[in-house]
Amino acid sequence: MSTVKIGDRPKWRRRKSSKSPTQDDNDCASLAWLLNFRLDQIVNVKVPDDGPVFRKEPKVMVPDTPPAPRKPPYTYPELIERALREKGELTVSAIYQWISDRFPFYKANDERWKNSVRHNLSINPHFRKGARAPQGAGHLWSLAANAIDLLPLRNITFEDEGIALEPLQEARIIPCPKVIVLDEAAIAAASIIPDQDLFTGSKMFLNPVSAEQVVRECGLITTD
DNA sequence: TTCTGTTTAGATGGTG
DNA sequence: CACCATCTAAACAGAA
Numbered sequence: 001m002s003t004v005k006i007g008d009r010p011k012w013r014r015r016k017s018s019k020s021p022t023q024d025d026n027d028c029a030s031l032a033w034l035l036n037f038r039l040d041q042i043v044n045v046k047v048p049d050d051g052p053v054f055r056k057e058p059k060v061m062v063p064d065t066p067p068a069p070r071k072p073p074y075t076y077p078e079l080i081e082r083a084l085r086e087k088g089e090l091t092v093s094a095i096y097q098w099i100s101d102r103f104p105f106y107k108a109n110d111e112r113w114k115n116s117v118r119h120n121l122s123i124n125p126h127f128r129k130g131a132r133a134p135q136g137a138g139h140l141w142s143l144a145a146n147a148i149d150l151l152p153l154r155n156i157t158f159e160d161e162g163i164a165l166e167p168l169q170e171a172r173i174i175p176c177p178k179v180i181v182l183d184e185a186a187i188a189a190a191s192i193i194p195d196q197d198l199f200t201g202s203k204m205f206l207n208p209v210s211a212e213q214v215v216r217e218c219g220l221i222t223t224d
Numbered sequence: 225t226t227c228t229g230t231t232t233a234g235a236t237g238g239t240g
Numbered sequence: 241c242a243c244c245a246t247c248t249a250a251a252c253a254g255a256a
Contacts, residue, residue, distance in 0.1 A: 075246065092228060116247060122230050129229085137256055138228050 069104040073156060076113075076120040079103075080127060081143065082158055086166050089142040091133045092118060 072079070083090055083098040090098065095117060100108045121127050121141055130140040 077246090112248065115249070118229060119231090119248085120246090121228095132255095137226085 071105050072103045074158070076116050077124050077126060080117060080120060080124075080141075081149075084127070084141065084143050085149075089130060089140040091136060091138050091140060092121065093136065093138070095121075095141065 074082075079099050080095055083095050087094070087098065096108070096114055099113075099117070100106045106113050121129075126144055128142055128144045130142055132139055
């Protein structure tokens, strides 16, 4: 498990641009370099991180700011999953709201964790994008039919954190059309079956595992 | 313009 | 050490 991040220390790192360098990037007058600049890497001085600032006097260290809320021990997929199990289906902004309401660590005006939430919604097959939201921007997100409960896998619960949770309702499951489920199975199968041609449907299996078998073995659900 | 959604890339920590 | 899961950052496109 990763243990970093928000609030631990700033990351003055910027991703290398995938674009070719522009004139501005090479221009000495550009201030873009400043974003990467850390004084403490150039000279031997201590640059305080973003954490609470401590006064030197009195002898007892007193934080100037109240202690920052501790990062909850849940991953983003776990947080999103719980929100969706509790509410059925939510827009992205409602997921933000659900998380920041329950976990002060995730401040409503912090863009960083929200980016991660969107990232997880996009890449995690646990989550399905449904119809457009009736009002507001974006779509309604819900749990995929084959989504399993993530938290029990780690033997933790939200109650461990003293978080007041509403009773779970039967999550609204977006039924996956069989073709989509089989696509996922085909992808899974492709990872264990060398030389399978997904496009031509070639049957040159080195290991005779069919997509249907993967569906069965992996517990994927088909909806006819 | 802002928000949403997708994608890519890199960092980090755990595990075998 | 390699691999994996996760987190974070960022670029970018499309919709409202």
